[in-house]
Amino acid sequence: MKLSGQGYYSGDLSMYRVDGPSLASARIYKGGKTSSSSRAVHDYWRRWAQEGDKVCTGGMMTGEQCGWKVTDTQATVHYTSGSTAKNMVVARETSGACTIGGDSGGPVSTVDSAGRAYAKGIRSGGGGGGSDNSGGLFDPCSLVFTDIGLANSAFPGTVARY
Structure with missing residues (x-):
């Protein structure tokens, strides 16, 4: 997405307001998709993602997954829905379950x-893993995400931290 007044694409982002008595905190769930265990976000990463970085991801459908390795930055990604996102980061893993629809965000x-x-x-997205939705040497899982630096520069404020 390219926000009004910006000369660059900010990946795949959205912002929403939390109204009323609801509270948001800087925590990330850890464990499987039914886990209630979480860890505080200590801070945000202070540099742009680089090839070789190791990352974890969490999603409502698959829970926490670690072992991802960044393979590309500033990528243009074409989704099967027909949309395109620019300035994305791509990571891969060759063992474990792939992320699935519903993990986005x-x-x-x-x-x-x-x-x-x-x-x-x-x-933002991902896939791979072939018919069993599990990464392997010949059918690795892919993870597509927007770098936290883009989120911090695209929107007012910064990511909350512990």
Whole structure:
């Protein structure tokens, strides 16, 4: 998406307002899709994603998945729906389950050795894995996300942190 007044594409982002007594906090669920366990977001990643970065993702349908490795940055992605997103980050994994529809909008993070989560991006899409929806050497899973730096520069304020 290209926001009004900006000369660059900001990936795949949306913003919503939380009204009333609802509260939002900077936490990421960990574990399977039915887990109620979470970890605080310690901070956001202070540099743009780079090839080789290791990331985790979380989604409503598949839960937390780690082991992703960034393979491309500033990518143009063409979705099967016909839409196109620019300035996206692509990551792959060759073992484990792929993300599926319904995981979009989930967090992408890096978790350090102390278990602290750093916000890295926002999941947009992915797929792969062949008929069993599981990554392998010949049918890797793919993850497409918007870098947290684009979210911070596109919208007012910054990502909340612990």
